[in-house]
Amino acid sequence: MPRREVFAVAQLGPIHLADTKDAVVARLIEMLREAKGRGAGWVTFPELALTTFFPRYLYDAPEDYDVFFEEGLPSPAMVPLFEEARQLGVGFYLGYAEKVEQDGRTRRFNTSVLVGPDGKILGQYRKIHLPGTKEPIGDPEFEHLEKRYFEVGDLGFPTFATPSGRVGMCICNDRRWPETFRVMALQGAEIFMLGYNTPTRNIHHAEPAHLREFHHSLSLQSAAYQNASWVMAAAKCGAEDGFAMIGGSMIVAPTGEVVTRATSEEDEVITYDCDLDLGAYLRRTVFDFARHRRIEHYGLITQQTGIEVPK
Amino acid sequence: MPRREVFAVAQLGPIHLADTKDAVVARLIEMLREAKGRGAGWVTFPELALTTFFPRYLYDAPEDYDVFFEEGLPSPAMVPLFEEARQLGVGFYLGYAEKVEQDGRTRRFNTSVLVGPDGKILGQYRKIHLPGTKEPIGDPEFEHLEKRYFEVGDLGFPTFATPSGRVGMCICNDRRWPETFRVMALQGAEIFMLGYNTPTRNIHHAEPAHLREFHHSLSLQSAAYQNASWVMAAAKCGAEDGFAMIGGSMIVAPTGEVVTRATSEEDEVITYDCDLDLGAYLRRTVFDFARHRRIEHYGLITQQTGIEVPK
Numbered sequence: 001m002p003r004r005e006v007f008a009v010a011q012l013g014p015i016h017l018a019d020t021k022d023a024v025v026a027r028l029i030e031m032l033r034e035a036k037g038r039g040a041g042w043v044t045f046p047e048l049a050l051t052t053f054f055p056r057y058l059y060d061a062p063e064d065y066d067v068f069f070e071e072g073l074p075s076p077a078m079v080p081l082f083e084e085a086r087q088l089g090v091g092f093y094l095g096y097a098e099k100v101e102q103d104g105r106t107r108r109f110n111t112s113v114l115v116g117p118d119g120k121i122l123g124q125y126r127k128i129h130l131p132g133t134k135e136p137i138g139d140p141e142f143e144h145l146e147k148r149y150f151e152v153g154d155l156g157f158p159t160f161a162t163p164s165g166r167v168g169m170c171i172c173n174d175r176r177w178p179e180t181f182r183v184m185a186l187q188g189a190e191i192f193m194l195g196y197n198t199p200t201r202n203i204h205h206a207e208p209a210h211l212r213e214f215h216h217s218l219s220l221q222s223a224a225y226q227n228a229s230w231v232m233a234a235a236k237c238g239a240e241d242g243f244a245m246i247g248g249s250m251i252v253a254p255t256g257e258v259v260t261r262a263t264s265e266e267d268e269v270i271t272y273d274c275d276l277d278l279g280a281y282l283r284r285t286v287f288d289f290a291r292h293r294r295i296e297h298y299g300l301i302t303q304q305t306g307i308e309v310p311k
Numbered sequence: 312m313p314r315r316e317v318f319a320v321a322q323l324g325p326i327h328l329a330d331t332k333d334a335v336v337a338r339l340i341e342m343l344r345e346a347k348g349r350g351a352g353w354v355t356f357p358e359l360a361l362t363t364f365f366p367r368y369l370y371d372a373p374e375d376y377d378v379f380f381e382e383g384l385p386s387p388a389m390v391p392l393f394e395e396a397r398q399l400g401v402g403f404y405l406g407y408a409e410k411v412e413q414d415g416r417t418r419r420f421n422t423s424v425l426v427g428p429d430g431k432i433l434g435q436y437r438k439i440h441l442p443g444t445k446e447p448i449g450d451p452e453f454e455h456l457e458k459r460y461f462e463v464g465d466l467g468f469p470t471f472a473t474p475s476g477r478v479g480m481c482i483c484n485d486r487r488w489p490e491t492f493r494v495m496a497l498q499g500a501e502i503f504m505l506g507y508n509t510p511t512r513n514i515h516h517a518e519p520a521h522l523r524e525f526h527h528s529l530s531l532q533s534a535a536y537q538n539a540s541w542v543m544a545a546a547k548c549g550a551e552d553g554f555a556m557i558g559g560s561m562i563v564a565p566t567g568e569v570v571t572r573a574t575s576e577e578d579e580v581i582t583y584d585c586d587l588d589l590g591a592y593l594r595r596t597v598f599d600f601a602r603h604r605r606i607e608h609y610g611l612i613t614q615q616t617g618i619e620v621p622k
Contacts (some may be wrong), residue, residue: 128605131597156608159621166620176597178489178537179609186611188620207592211566215536218567222533225526226489255522256529281518283618286442286487290617294439297467298490300497302613306601307594309477309499310470 003276005164007191007232008035008043011249013266014238015052021077024050027267028094029084034269036088041117041164043085043269044232047095047127047172047195048110050077052240054097055145058136062106065149069099073113073121086119091162093193093232095171097149098126110150112169112195114160122160125169126153129177142199157183165190165276168229172196175219175233178226179301185227186289190254190276192223195234200244213248217258225256228279228287238265254279314587316475318502318543319346319354322560324577325549326363332388335361338578339405340395345580347399352428352475354396354580355543358406358438358483358506359421361388363551365408366456369447373417376460380410384424384432397430402473404504404543406482408460409437421461423480423506425471433471436480437464440488453510468494476501476587479540483507486530486544489537490612496538497600501565501587503534506545511555524559528569536567539590539598549576565590 010031015024028045035043048054051068059065074082078094085092091114098111110127130152132144157180159168168184168191175181175194184192200212216233224231230253237247250261251272262268286292321342326335339356346354359365362379370376385393389405396403402425409422421438441463443455468491470479479495479502486492486505495503511523527544535542541564548558561572562583573579597603 128608129603131603152605153608173597176537177604178493178533179604179612182489183609183611186615186618188618202596211568215567218529218533218536222489222529222537225529226487226533255518256526257522285513286484288617292440292442293488293490293616294463295613295616297439297464298494298613300494301490302606302609304497305604305606306599307497307499 003165004273005041005276006039006271006273007230007251008038008040008269008271009232009234009249009251009262010035010043010045011234011247011262011268011270012046012049012236013264014240015236016241017052019052021050025077025081028081031267031269032081032084032088032090032092035271036090038269038271040271041090043090043092044193044234045092045094045195046234046236047112047197048097049095049195049236051097053197053236053243053245055132055149056143056243058143058145066099069097069108071099082115082119085115089117091115091117093169093195095195108150109153110146110171112171114167114169114193116162122162123158124155125158125171126155127171127174128153128157129173129180131173142201144199159184159187159189167191167193170194172198175223176215178223181223181227181229185229189229190279191230191232193232195236197236198246200246213246216246216248217250220250220252221256221258224252224254226287228254228282230254230274230276230279235262254282314476315584316352316587317350317582317584318541318562319349319351319580319582320543320545320560320562320573321346321354321356322545322558322573322579322581323357323360323547324575325551326547327552328363330363332361336388336392339392342578342580343392343395343399343401343403346582347401349580349582351582352401354401354403355504355545356403356405356506357545357547358423358508359408360406360506360547362408364508364547364554364556366443366460367454367554369454369456377410380408380419382410393426393430396426400428402426402428404480404506406506419461420464421457421482423482425478425480425504427473433473434469435466436469436482437466438482438485439464439468440484440491442484453512455510470495470498470500478502478504481505483509486534487526489534492534492538492540496540500538500540501590502541502543504543506547508547509557511557524557527557527559528561531561531563532567532569535563535565537598539565539593541565541585541587541590546573565593
């Protein structure tokens, strides 16, 4: 029997500083219903989906940036979304800023949660590859102070059994690192879900603008192909208070082909009827890990962090 | 001072069973001169560049397939090429079937050699990711008996200092595995050279034909971008005694962009004037390995070979 399921990606247009979380959650719920109406069993929402991309701004005191963070799961702001999804029977991935009391102190992470179609919380992922800097680089258009507001994730790259296959989660900059997807695929993940907030201009370099979208797409397509898995990628995009971010939300098949993509930089739902066994032929042949991987020659990948030129 | 150098990729059209090695080496020399005439300091030749892609045929006795192998470096057949390259002052990568007495026995590898512009042999690479099977699958169009004729390479993924930057080598199917390029990049490789023989039709599955070329290109482009390195990829292509292989020889910039590619399935030289520092901005920022890689979360990549679904 074919394993087919309609998946949706819900792209968010800009969220401005002045927008309330209630207003944002209403937009998420509208897209959730739209996805359900098109037959989707799962929806992927973006990274930090409840607020503007606040790491572009400099704050010093926790009381000044705590407003962007969520406590509890669901947090009070999330409750209407969780409730609606449970009633509709739609599972989802949602990115948010997490504040948690853990190890006797307050900790903050850039987090995503996976909720099943039955409303059960399947688990969390906390972003590992935090881009940017802790201190400002001096150009407000390009600030990306994620290392200031978040700790590096402490949950590894967990994967979760769902009625539609094994799902792995990552967030934004994680997608540029092939290690991210390989670790999830080695656990049997068949579907990667991720959200992102990616500036339209490169933060650190006068790089041609077309490369921003190309690198995004290249990263997702190679991750899909090399791991024979589906990729669901949701942007928050458009200009938030004047700061532009790319759209390009997409679903990528295990063949590496982009099978649907958003064309706007606004709220937009895309869906695709996914054959979850499409990657099976690749896993049996060219990417049969057990038969072909040669871990005895991969040692440097986990032995050293940076480049070390041999003598 | 900008570090610029013209690199060439020399694609080979078909080599039939009846073709002699001398005739093939004459073709290689012609392309070497063509490359030199266009200012190239380096040429990348294909995998198993001296004979037809013989692993598509079934042989039992070593005396029946030894004719495809080279002994010594340069082997007698290679001497004219090595001599011409030294005289022209052009460095090169050459793929060949290697037969060697080692560890008290005869060993065979799918090998490449890197020779400097001064004629000095810089080193060898022996293919690690051998595709296909040891025993025939029963369909002569798709046989790929590399595991029959070659041992898995025993040299890791070595890299070599050259006057034009640090060079890493791999071969054909290695390019589908991100581990290949990461191990070389962690040693400081800035230029990846590789040759390939890739059937136009998928060996194991009725896969749409356009995917063969797409997966080739996707693998090279992601390898280049994710490691901020140049990729030089040389096909042996066209129909060898009726068995078709893809062309698509290309040079890929550290941005992941294909900057030049072959259009034929015949002998064809492509060149590009490469800025060897083009990847430097990526290595300083998004792909500053030392600052951003999180090896504590990559453990599975080297701990387990196949998929192990968590309990």
